[in-house]
Amino acid sequence: MKKxxxxxxxxxxxxxxxxxxxxxxxxxxxxxxxxxxxxxxxREDNFAAAVAGYDRCLAADPxxxxxxxxxxxxxxxxxxxKAIADWKSFAAAAGNDPELKYxxxxxxxxxxxxxGLPPLPPGLEPSRYVxxxxxxxxxxxxxxxxxxWRHFPVKVYLGSAPEVKWQYGAREAFNIWRDVIxxxxxxxxxxxxxxxxxQQSATGERRAGEELDWVRFERVGxxxxxxxxxxxxxxxxxxxxxxxxxxxxxxxxxxxxxIKGHSDSKKDIMYFQMQxxxxxxxxxxxxxxxxxxxxxxxxxxxxxxxxxxxYNSAGYIAPxx
Numbered sequence: 321m322k323k324x325x326x327x328x329x330x331x332x333x334x335x336x337x338x339x340x341x342x343x344x345x346x347x348x349x350x351x352x353x354x355x356x357x358x359x360x361x362x363r364e365d366n367f368a369a370a371v372a373g374y375d376r377c378l379a380a381d382p383x384x385x386x387x388x389x390x391x392x393x394x395x396x397x398x399x400x401x402k403a404i405a406d407w408k409s410f411a412a413a414a415g416n417d418p419e420l421k422y423x424x425x426x427x428x429x430x431x432x433x434x435x436g437l438p439p440l441p442p443g444l445e446p447s448r449y450v451x452x453x454x455x456x457x458x459x460x461x462x463x464x465x466x467x468x469w470r471h472f473p474v475k476v477y478l479g480s481a482p483e484v485k486w487q488y489g490a491r492e493a494f495n496i497w498r499d500v501i502x503x504x505x506x507x508x509x510x511x512x513x514x515x516x517x518x519q520q521s522a523t524g525e526r527r528a529g530e531e532l533d534w535v536r537f538e539r540v541g542x543x544x545x546x547x548x549x550x551x552x553x554x555x556x557x558x559x560x561x562x563x564x565x566x567x568x569x570x571x572x573x574x575x576x577x578x579i580k581g582h583s584d585s586k587k588d589i590m591y592f593q594m595q596x597x598x599x600x601x602x603x604x605x606x607x608x609x610x611x612x613x614x615x616x617x618x619x620x621x622x623x624x625x626x627x628x629x630x631y632n633s634a635g636y637i638a639p640x641x
Contacts, residue, residue: 351381355390362390362639365625366451367397385414386640389423392430396633397446400434407431426637433634438470441502444631448624455625456588460581461636468578468631469513473502477512481565482556489565490516490554496566496618497573500627514550514576516569550576567615574623578630588620 358373374391377384392406411427414420442448476494481487497503506512536551552572560568567589574590582592619627 351377351384351387354380355384355387358387358394359390359639359641362394364451365449365454367394367446367449370394371398371402385410385420388413389427390639392427393637393639396434397449397629399446400437400632404431404434407434430634430637437632437634438472440631441472443500443502443624444628446628446632449628450621450625453621453625455622455629456583456585456590457626457629457633458636459584460579460590460626461630461633464578464580464630465635467580473504474514474577475504475506475512477506477509477515479509479516479518481518481554485562486518486554486556486560486565489560489562489567490569492562492566493569493573496570497577500619500624501577512549513547514552514573516552516554518554519556552576563615567617570616570619574619574627577627579623579626583622583626585620585622587616588623589616589618590623590626591616 354373354377358370358377361367361370361373371391371394374387374394377387378391381387388406388410392403392410395403395406407427407430411424411431414424414427417424478487478490478494481490494503494505509515536553538549538551552569554565554568570589579590581590583590585591
């Protein structure tokens with residue numbers, strides 16, 4: 321009678337060990353699955369969900385450094401202090417690995433950038449990002465690094481347009497962007513961060529429309545004490561209507577505020593071509609231009625989302641896979 325009982329106990333013990341071994345073997349795979357799920361949330365610009373996913377992943381495998389790296393990226397759009405802590409932790413853990421030393425150095429560089437960023441106004445806080453609308457951050461981020469303003473309000477000089485309707489259009493564009501980011505209108509040009517340069521005939525290097533856009537960044541003063549200004553060159557060679565000038569200035573203000581590049585959607589103010597009815601409004605591009613039928617009257621949420629990411633990020637960096 322004892323022998324069958326001993327066989328049964330041995331069988332149960334063997335089964336238990338097999339189950340435990342299976343759990344231990346499955347744990348890394350579970351962490352990898354959690355990592356892939358979190359990566360999917362990050363690809364979908366659902367940053368809070370991505371952070372939560374990487375939290376679960378790191379709880380399953382605390383040594384999965386690529387999850388820590390990606391959580392730092394996601395946290396830049398959730399909690400700046402936690403992003404800084406994640407980058408420091410990654411640098412400390414990866415610094416002794418020859419294959420990860422480069423990424424560790426980049427992590428420390430991002431810490432310096434994030435610690436130097438100013439407190440952001442409410443309109444640019446990550447909480448204002450609407451995940452459902454997405455953004456075009458990946459299209460513009462590589463060229464937009466360092467073009468964001470670090471003080472608020474940003475001061476704007478609109479100058480005096482030769483036609484009242486153009487002045488009204490520019491002022492409407494200013495008012496619209498002021499609802500997104502703090503702007504202050506100033507009457508003295510040298511006080512302004514963003515300046516509108518109205519010119520009847522553009523010649524030489526400042527010819528309107530020959531470069532990628534009508535915004536250029538200049539440095540006023542010397543390298544140590546000088547400051548950066550953005551100059552919007554208004555092309556007056558065409559008989560723009562007030563609404564057309566408002567649309568042009570909305571687009572150019574977007575560049576002056578830190579979006580270097582263009583959207584891929586006609587619904588965004590930062591799309592590279594504007595069209596009212598069938599009248600062509602070129603935003604200069606060295607490629608064949610497209611047409612669309614109605615002027616965008618306001619920055620889209622996608623435009624705003626892109627601006628929010630640019631102001632909260634330490635620069636574009638690709639997540640690990």
